[in-house]
Amino acid sequence: MSIKKLTKQDLTKLIDALLAGQKVIAPVAKGDRFDFAPLESADQIRLDYDVTLQPPKKCFQPTWETLLTFEVAGESKAVIDNEKFVLFGIHPYDLVALSQMDKIWSQDNCDVHYLTRRKNATIVAIDVVTPSKDGFASTMGTATVKDGFDCLLTDIGDGFVAQAATEKGEALLKKAAGAKDATAQDLQKRQQVWDKNKKGLNKHELKCGPEYLPKLLDRAYDHPVFAEKAETCFSCGSCTQVCPTCYCFNVQDDVNWDMKTGERQRAWDGCLLDGFTKVAGDHEFRKSREARFRHRIYRKGKYVPTKIGGQIACVGCGRCVSACLPDIANPVNIYNRLVEDLGIE
């Protein structure tokens, strides 16, 4: 597969060429923050972004979507979003989260809505240029990636190294008029970026290896830290709404005014919200804030890892840390407290 060097002008022309053929979703400025949005022109793209407000999972699991339409006394018809698109500029930690979501949505009753969007996407990753104020990808081992992308870009100062990893990535690079083969010196500069990011995206540092977290949590269920932190939790759900590895949803049927037809809709939900676990008979099996708070921490460090081959379901994006008003959501602070109190066995 090709490894090319693109000047900044080459990259702008490449994005223009992509925009001529299909939807391109990329990081753009939203006030003084950033978010993924469909590009209208190449000059909107901000590849120097620190972290986006929402994770790119929304391109595959939208905040709200119609799953099917139905006739009350008749047939139903699946609604499938089949549009091809390029997701341009996803950071390595978000790419790791996306690969985790691929495993989750492919298990058991695999989800045709997610997997169709995934099949139709071309993924262009980019190594981080500007560390975010709360990111800790280095300590989680997600600061750089070797796979999961169709093409990987690295800003090396006087341009970008672009590495194709799949046929889709190769086809994309063919549109980069003016791109030259990367030289040994370009690759050396790329390695320097990787070395820097492996250590430097580390605003919070775990006191144990992430692979130890499931074992640590085996001994922590009744630890007082969950009640202490939950004391000031608003149950606002912000920490789950911004997380690239949270995927809980609610499904509801809406019948139209004609009382004959309707839609089945799916929307994001979150385990910190009161009512998330309410079932028939008004029974709620995680009614206390403490139980919901602990569940999120266990989900990241133990429950989801058991479903996806041991990978920890926190990639260190730091979004929950920035989003939580009472400053209690940082998983590193909680895991480190458990390490301090319970030790490493």
Ligand code: SF4
């Ligand atoms: S738990 Fe927080 S830091 Fe970890 S992936 Fe989710 S939002 Fe990012």
Ligand code: SF4
């Ligand atoms: S931990 Fe923070 S962000 Fe999460 S629900 Fe509680 S107050 Fe909201």
